[in-house]
Structures are given as structure tokens and as C-alpha cells.
Amino acid sequence: MIATYTLCAILFLVGLYGVVRRKNLIKVIIGIAIMVQSVGLVFVVLGYSEGGVGGISQTMGLVALIGGLAVMTLMIATSIRLHQKYGTSDISEIRRLKG
Amino acid sequence: MVAVNVLLGLMILAGLVALEMRNLRVAIYSLGAGGVLFIVISFLMGALEVGIGGVILVAILIPLLIWAVGRTTGEDTTARMRLEVNEIFVLISIVAFIVVLLVVIIPLFPELPSVPEAVEGPMGLSILREVLVLLAALAGVWAVLRLVGRRGDK
Numbered sequence: 001m002i003a004t005y006t007l008c009a010i011l012f013l014v015g016l017y018g019v020v021r022r023k024n025l026i027k028v029i030i031g032i033a034i035m036v037q038s039v040g041l042v043f044v045v046l047g048y049s050e051g052g053v054g055g056i057s058q059t060m061g062l063v064a065l066i067g068g069l070a071v072m073t074l075m076i077a078t079s080i081r082l083h084q085k086y087g088t089s090d091i092s093e094i095r096r097l098k099g
Numbered sequence: 100m101v102a103v104n105v106l107l108g109l110m111i112l113a114g115l116v117a118l119e120m121r122n123l124r125v126a127i128y129s130l131g132a133g134g135v136l137f138i139v140i141s142f143l144m145g146a147l148e149v150g151i152g153g154v155i156l157v158a159i160l161i162p163l164l165i166w167a168v169g170r171t172t173g174e175d176t177t178a179r180m181r182l183e184v185n186e187i188f189v190l191i192s193i194v195a196f197i198v199v200l201l202v203v204i205i206p207l208f209p210e211l212p213s214v215p216e217a218v219e220g221p222m223g224l225s226i227l228r229e230v231l232v233l234l235a236a237l238a239g240v241w242a243v244l245r246l247v248g249r250r251g252d253k
């Protein structure tokens with residue numbers, strides 16, 4: 001079980017690496033998607049026993065997935081508008097966010 | 100559990116490929132492959148609700164991302180692997196810290212029942228919730244303190 005938790009943590013770190021290190025907006029969204037999936041899996045593993053997965057764990061995992069999906073949808077819309085405004089998806093070149 | 104661990108390893112691989120690919124369409128397809136693995140893992144462990152949530156996630160997110168790539172740019176020109184030695188050391192240290200933390204913390208959590216016995220929920224989840232609330236409160240305090248500090252600078 002510890003191995004599964006560790007793999008989930010590594011998956012989360014892979015997503016975090018994408019969010020922190022990648023400069024392309026789409027890659028940042030991909031990183032967040034990986035983090036959301038790892039959080040969903042942690043809830044599944046947390047509630048796992050021989051008889052299946054507990055109801056509360058499943059609900060929390062589902063809420064994490066759906067909430068993450070809502071956030072990512074908003075981020076995709078924002079990234080398209082930013083690309084229209086600045087002509088690039090490189091976040092290091094998008095500096096004039098105010099006004 | 101071995102099958103789940105192998106699939107998790109493949110998910111990590113798919114995630115790394117998705118983040119390192121220059122071609123964004125290939126990166127999105129790789130993310131989709133990771134999403135399919137997520138669905139398979141959920142169904143293997145008996146989490147039907149989460150599995151269906153994963154299906155919804157993949158079915159909405161992947162077409163949306165492909166549409167976004169069509170509206171913006173198809174290639175990530177900023178993608179280049181340029182990790183310095185100290186950054187690699189920091190990443191290895193973080194992974195080692197999390198592994199040690201999990202090894203210490205996991206035995207403290209009791210085995211969760213498959214069906215919750217009380218309305219309050221299983222013990223482990225209650226503790227997790229409390230820890231999350233505390234962390235959120237600490238983050239809020241830190242943010243407020245930072246704001247006050249900035250005001251003081253002005």
C-alpha cells in the first residue's frame with residue numbers, strides 16, 4: 001500500500017514539475033490535469049479495502065476530479081484569450097496582466 | 100495491487116512524455132492515455148463513481164485541449180530540458196522527503212472500512228480533513244501577513 005501512495009505522490013510531483021517549470025500555458029494546464037488525477041487516485045487508495053472503496057472516499061475523489069475539471073476549463077478559456085491578446089502562449093512574455 | 104502499481108508507473112511515464120513533448124497534440128494524446136489508465140485503475144480498485152468521473156474528465160478535457168491548441172499554437176517552443184545540478188538535487192530531496200513522510204505517517208492511519216459506520220466518516224478521512232483545514236488556515240494567515248508587510252513597506 002505504501003508503494004501505491006508513493007507512486008501517487010510521484011505522479012503529483014510530475015504534475016507540479018510541469019506547472020512550475022513549463023512556460024507554455026497548455027503545458028501548465030496539462031500539469032494541473034496530472035495533479036488532479038493523482039489527487040483522485042489518493043482518495044481511491046485511501047478508502048480501499050478488500051470489499052471495495054468506501055463511499056466517502058469515492059465522493060471526495062469525484063469532487064476533486066470535477067472541481068479540477070472546472071478549473072482547467074476556465075484556464076483553457078483564459079489561455080485562448082491571452083494568446084489572442086499577446087500573440088504568444090509563453091508565460092514569461094505575458095507580463096502586462098493588469099489593465 | 101501489483102497491477103495497480105504497474106499502471107501507476109505507466110501513468111507517471113505518460114505524464115512525463117506529455118510534459119516534455121514539443122508537439123502539443125502528441126502531449127495531449129499522451130495525457131489522454133494517462134486518463135485512460137486512471138479510469139482502468141479506478142475500475143480495478145472498485146471505485147465506480149471515480150471511474151465514471153474519470154471518463155467525464157477525459158471526454159471533456161481532451162477535446163477542449165485539442166480545440167485550444169487549434170486556436171493557439173501547435174508547438175511548445177519553450178520546451179527544452181535544462182535542469183541544473185542543484186535543481187536535480189532539490190527534486191531528489193523532495194521525493195525522498197515525501198517517501199520518508201509516507202512511511203512514517205501511513206501506519207498511524209487506521210484501516211478504513213469499506214462502508215462508513217458513522218455520518219462523520221472514517222477516522223482517517225476526518226484527520227485528513229482537519230489537516231487540510233489547518234493548512235488552509237495557515238496559508239490564509241501567511242497571505243494576510245504578507246499583505247500587511249507589503250503595506251508596511253509603502
